[in-house]
Amino acid sequence: MTATIVSAGYLSARNAISAAVLRLLREGRLATASERLGATVEEVLRLQSGQTGEPFPRFAQTDVELAGTRIRAGDLVLVRLEAAHLDPRHFPDPDAFVPERTSSPSLVFGHGAHYCLGAPLARLEVAAVIGAPARQLPGLCLAGPAESVEWVRDGVDAGPKALHVTW
Numbered sequence: 001m002t003a004t005i006v007s008a009g010y011l012s013a014r015n016a017i018s019a020a021v022l023r024l025l026r027e028g029r030l031a032t033a034s035e036r037l038g039a040t041v042e043e044v045l046r047l048q049s050g051q052t053g054e055p056f057p058r059f060a061q062t063d064v065e066l067a068g069t070r071i072r073a074g075d076l077v078l079v080r081l082e083a084a085h086l087d088p089r090h091f092p093d094p095d096a097f098v099p100e101r102t103s104s105p106s107l108v109f110g111h112g113a114h115y116c117l118g119a120p121l122a123r124l125e126v127a128a129v130i131g132a133p134a135r136q137l138p139g140l141c142l143a144g145p146a147e148s149v150e151w152v153r154d155g156v157d158a159g160p161k162a163l164h165v166t167w
């Protein structure tokens with residue numbers, strides 16, 4: 001149990017934080033992140049959660065019909081949570097980074113029985129890291145072109161291998 005919490009809690013948060021900082025720097029929104037901190041955390045996690053988007057496997061408990069497809073009890077269902085975050089019915093102009101959204105239903109931390117144990121901590125960690133430079137280092141920027149940032153994948157997590165900044 002301890003190993004699961006440490007492994008689930010370390011890489012995920014590390015990648016979410018560095019991916020969030022990179023996204024905010026690219027959007028030119030890091031300096032103003034603290035103005036709408038909670039909403040900015042939700043929006044940046046929606047678009048840049050630090051996860052690869054690999055589907056989480058689930059097995060149907062009962063026969064069910066989903067969007068016109070019949071799924072039988074016992075069938076394997078591969079759910080891509082990130083697809084929900086790009087649903088234009090819930091997020092108009094879904095690819096755009098808009099911390100001013102009034103509604104942001106989130107599946108970043110899953111749903112139901114396996115809902116992320118560390119969700120409140122992860123939100124707090126991202127908020128602490130993106131809120132601090134906004135207050136203390138408003139001139140923070142990338143030290144090189146964003147395109148040269150190398151990404152690494154580790155299981156379901158993905159994030160910048162290193163993020164060089166200057167101010």
Ligand code: HEM
Pocket residue numbers: 004005006008009010012013016049050051056107108109110111113114115116117118119121122123
């Ligand atoms: C931004 C960072 C994080 C993201 C995006 C994230 C995402 C997720 C997701 C999507 C799940 C559900 C997996 C499934 O449905 O099978 C999950 C489960 C889990 N997460 Fe996180 N997580 C994050 C941070 C953390 C942290 C900081 C911890 C611990 C301190 C943690 C501990 C866990 C554990 C133990 C589970 C398994 C829960 C269960 O199966 O009952 N996560 N996480």
